[in-house]
Amino acid sequence: MREALRLHVPVPDRVWIHLVDLGLVAKVLGGEIGIAALVPEFWVALKVSGLWNKVFQDPPMLTAQQRDRAADHQAVLAILLAREATAEPAVAEFRRRVLDGRLLTVLEAVDWLSNQASTDGEPTVWIDEVIVPSGYVVRRVPQKWTVFTEPGLIISPEHPGQASSRMVVCALAGQPLVALQTRAGSVLEDLRMLGERLARQFAWSPMQATSFVLTGETPALPLIRTKNEYSRRRPGCTRIILEIDPTAPPRLVAERYRQVRRGLFSHQVKALTTKHLKLAAFAALQPAEASWGSQLQVWNRRHPKWKYNRLKNFKRDCLQAQRRLLTLGEQVRRRPSSAPIASASK
Numbered sequence: 001m002r003e004a005l006r007l008h009v010p011v012p013d014r015v016w017i018h019l020v021d022l023g024l025v026a027k028v029l030g031g032e033i034g035i036a037a038l039v040p041e042f043w044v045a046l047k048v049s050g051l052w053n054k055v056f057q058d059p060p061m062l063t064a065q066q067r068d069r070a071a072d073h074q075a076v077l078a079i080l081l082a083r084e085a086t087a088e089p090a091v092a093e094f095r096r097r098v099l100d101g102r103l104l105t106v107l108e109a110v111d112w113l114s115n116q117a118s119t120d121g122e123p124t125v126w127i128d129e130v131i132v133p134s135g136y137v138v139r140r141v142p143q144k145w146t147v148f149t150e151p152g153l154i155i156s157p158e159h160p161g162q163a164s165s166r167m168v169v170c171a172l173a174g175q176p177l178v179a180l181q182t183r184a185g186s187v188l189e190d191l192r193m194l195g196e197r198l199a200r201q202f203a204w205s206p207m208q209a210t211s212f213v214l215t216g217e218t219p220a221l222p223l224i225r226t227k228n229e230y231s232r233r234r235p236g237c238t239r240i241i242l243e244i245d246p247t248a249p250p251r252l253v254a255e256r257y258r259q260v261r262r263g264l265f266s267h268q269v270k271a272l273t274t275k276h277l278k279l280a281a282f283a284a285l286q287p288a289e290a291s292w293g294s295q296l297q298v299w300n301r302r303h304p305k306w307k308y309n310r311l312k313n314f315k316r317d318c319l320q321a322q323r324r325l326l327t328l329g330e331q332v333r334r335r336p337s338s339a340p341i342a343s344a345s346k
Contacts, residue, residue: 123181127161168192171207
C-alpha cells in the first residue's frame, strides 16, 4: 500500500486496522477492488485518527525574520538555494503560465490548491508492474521515455497490473498539510512533478518544493534529516536513515542518532558478546535433522573455552541469542489493537 500511495513511511497501525475492519483489505486481496479504492478511505482515516502529522512531518520554511537575520550556514545556504531555484526556467514557466506571474500568499495557496483540484477533475489511476508476455514487442514513443506494445496489451486477469495514484503534498506555514491526488496532464500533476524535480536538485522535500513554487517562501535546510524503517516482525531489520549536511559536527550526528534510536525501542539496544554471536550462527548453520545433543558435542569440540555441560543451557543460549539478534530484545507482536476509527460515512 505504501507504494500505491507513494508514501515514504509505514502505514500507521490504527489506519491499517481500520481498513481491515472495513473489509477493504480483504476485497483488494480477493481481487474484488483495486488498491486505488483504498486511497480515499486512507486519507479520511489518517485525519480522523490524528496521525496526519506523524505521517507527514511538516518541514519548516524560513520566516521573514529568519531570512532578515540569517547569519548561520544553513539559513544563508537556504536563501541562496531559493534564489537559484527561482531562476530555474521550469519554475518561471509554471508561475507565468499558471499563476499569472505572481506569487500566492499562504491562505491564497490553500484556496488555490482546493479550487485547482476541482478544476483538474477526477484523479487518475496508474497501472504499474504489468508483465509483457512473449509475442509482444515493446516500442518507445518518439521523443519520450514512455513505451507501448505491438500488438496493444489489454490489462486483464491474465495480464494484471498494480494500481497506484500520484499525490501532490504542500507544506504551507501555519496551515495543515494539503495532500491531493492528481490527474494525468493536469496542473496539479505538473506541480507535483516540478516539486519532485526541485526536491532532488536542492535537497528539499517535495512538500517544501511545492510550497516554494506557489508562495516563493524559502525552504529551511536542517543539518540532519532522519527517517526510520521499523520492522515490526523483525526489529533487527530496522534501519535508521540519516541525511547529513557535510558541515554537521560529528558530535551532533552521534547525538541525533542516539535520540532517534532511543525513540524507536523500549529499552537500550545492546550488542551481543562474541560467544553469543557464535552460538546464534552455529545453531542456524546446523542441518535441520541434527539433534541438540549432537550439536552440543560439535560445539564443545570446536569451542572448548565456551564448553557446555548441560544440554538445556546450551539450547537456551542458542535460541535466546538468535531471538535477541532478530528482535533486539523487543516484544514482537502482531499489529496492535486500538480504538476504532470513525468511518468516512459517519
